[in-house]
Amino acid sequence: MDEQFTQALSIAGSDSGGGAGMQADLKTIQERHVFATTVLVAITAQNTLGVDDFVALSPKIIDEQFAAIANDLQIRACKTGMLADVTRVETVVKNLKKYNMGPLTVDPVMIAKGGAPLLSEDAVAVVRDELLPLATVATPNLPEAEKLADMKIQTEDDMIVAAKRLQQIGVKNVMVKGGHFVSDDQSSDFVLLEDGKSFWLSAPRVDTVRTHGTGDTLSACITAELAKGHTVEDAIRTGKKFVDATIRDGIIVGHGHGPLNHWAYRKVENDEI
Secondary structure (H helix, E strand, O other): OOOOOOEEEEEEEEEOOOOOHHHHHHHHHHHOOOEEEEEEEEEEEEEOOEEEEEEEOOHHHHHHHHHHHHOOOOEEEEEEOOOEOHHHHHHHHHHHHHOOOOOEEEOOOOEOOOOOEOEOHHHHHHHHHHHHHHOOEEOOEHHHHHHHHOOOOOOHHHHHHHHHHHHHHOOOEEEEEOOOOOOOOEEEEEEEOOOOOEEEEEEEOOOOOOOEOHHHHHHHHHHHHHHOOOOHHHHHHHHHHHHHHHHHOOOOOOOOOOEOOOOOHHHHHHHHO
């Protein structure tokens, strides 16, 4: 039998506007030359202006999606995005323990770009206590890191403390994203690796509202790189460059928080890699 093409899995919600969630994951993983598969957890009705509504899928169909993938495909890395509520988080955790889906990247999605909640308050503790200890990489933004680490983050030193707290919870590698520091002309993220190595990744901040799906895109790119066998550090560095390119070379879609340009990184690869 011929060797299987590299495959990765996104466990997330659907964004009808196409900019974030499952749709951003599929576009990103495809752009990284990896075959993308999906376990759909929730369906949202949203566009660039915001989230109008969402429906979480039944645990039964989530279980069946996992089983269908495990029975046929060879997943080498996976990621989580929107998980909606306690029931869905617990269902996903159960399946991640049951099946070997490779290294796990957790994007602890809690709030949409427009402010709509995408994770119930009571599910935050389940994400922290049950999902994060399974993660190879976690990529919280500042509000998410504050909730998961149970602290206020107002400085870069606070980001370092939060990363250490998340690692103590059980996450092997942590990337705390600093994009919410709007006063800074740089978007700087702090990375703490399992072996104790740490570093900052920075890129010039772009004055744009077209940043819908940045967290999904970053975590999906990291997942694709891990599926290809790259190290965590290399996967994170590629993810940062990929997202930076999608923002800098933007496209105009919709009238609110617009989506990224998911094929922009091809130019970076051709020019720099």
